[in-house]
Amino acid sequence: MSGSARWRWAVVAVIVVVALVVALWPLLHRSHDSAASILASEVPTAPAEEQVSAADRAAAALAPCPAPSGAPVGDSPLRGITLDCLSDGRPVDLVAALAGKPAVLNLWAYWCGPCAEELPLLQQFSEQARGAVTVLTVHSDPGAAKGLSRLSGLGIHLPGVEDANTKVRTAVHAPAVLPISVLLRADGTVAKVVVRPFGSVQDIADTVAAELGVRA
Template sequence: MQGLHQVGRTAHGRRRVRRRGALAAVIAVLGLAAASCTSAGDPSTGGAPVPAGNPVSAADRAQAALADCPNPSGAPVAGGPLRGLTLNCLADGRPIDLTAALAGKPALLNLWAYWCGPCAEELPLLQQFSDRAAGAVTVLTVHSDPGTAKGLSRLTGLSIHLPGVEDPDTKVRNAVGAPAVLPISVLLRPDGTVAKLIVRPFKSVDDISATVAAELGVKA
């Protein structure tokens, strides 16, 4: 009889361990969801993305006062996933060959959207990091939503003047095989190949600096 009681207690203990493990997994998933935004579109429209083709005026671009996108340096590029991808510059709307424009120095591409809360917390850190890096690393924002005018307005409100590109069809995310969450940072080597995908928001300027140093070998 005592043996049966012991078996019962052991089985009960195992069930409790399994329940605790399941609960821990749920908490971890919820924590990741809280730290990131799913790329489901503008929550103010019930999750539907802003229709493509929304007009963006020259006044919208001028008010944002963004840095111009880099021009191609002629540096050699390898066969990375972004090679040949052309997107429009947020500053003036002109098309740029992404890999050619970034070639020659390490780069950090930050995928974000105007409706993403964690993105709004991270962007000022990226601006500070870019200022600290003083040109050693190109920091380029990638607005991954069709609502370009709203993206420009968001950058204006946050006083972000980093160069950026419009990516209404999430071409960068698809090309690098990133999950459908925001923000995401793509670290590129000088030849345009991907060194690392960072699928989380940065927590501080030092966090960005340490990650860039570890993955790209550039201290800033």
């Protein structure tokens, strides 16, 4: 084959390749877009916080959240955290509302089995403490309505707040487990973060006495 013939065949081959690329480009482009859409759809998104109706709140019959007493507060990691009260939906400034007496913040969620076993113990301890210690439940999940339903089913009427974004757990640098109990001094500072479920009412009473100096 002469040099000119080889050159002509080379030109023809280049033209064929270019034509194929032009013909297939839309298909390749659409395939890339489809793959990208599938990957994007698989990225999990945070669940939206559930809306709670007045009927849900009334059915749970929870105690009202504590109101600010005006007592002085210390350098608490919970400063600036405001959460909605489960009983009426009103915002609660945690440090301001809890200042004035020791408190136990119990972090839980409606799906947590150990939490369901511990909550009745906290209810009994609160009754035993007769107001000397505030016990506040902190529902640490966006499913507020499910949380209220769970409390109602367990017969728990402690005051509680909704912490959909786990602000309390993050503030006290606790691990991502439940239940967790945060023991606060009267000035709102953290005395102890208990990363385990309490096993009995006496266990709660002994821990509170040791960390907060209150025998209930």
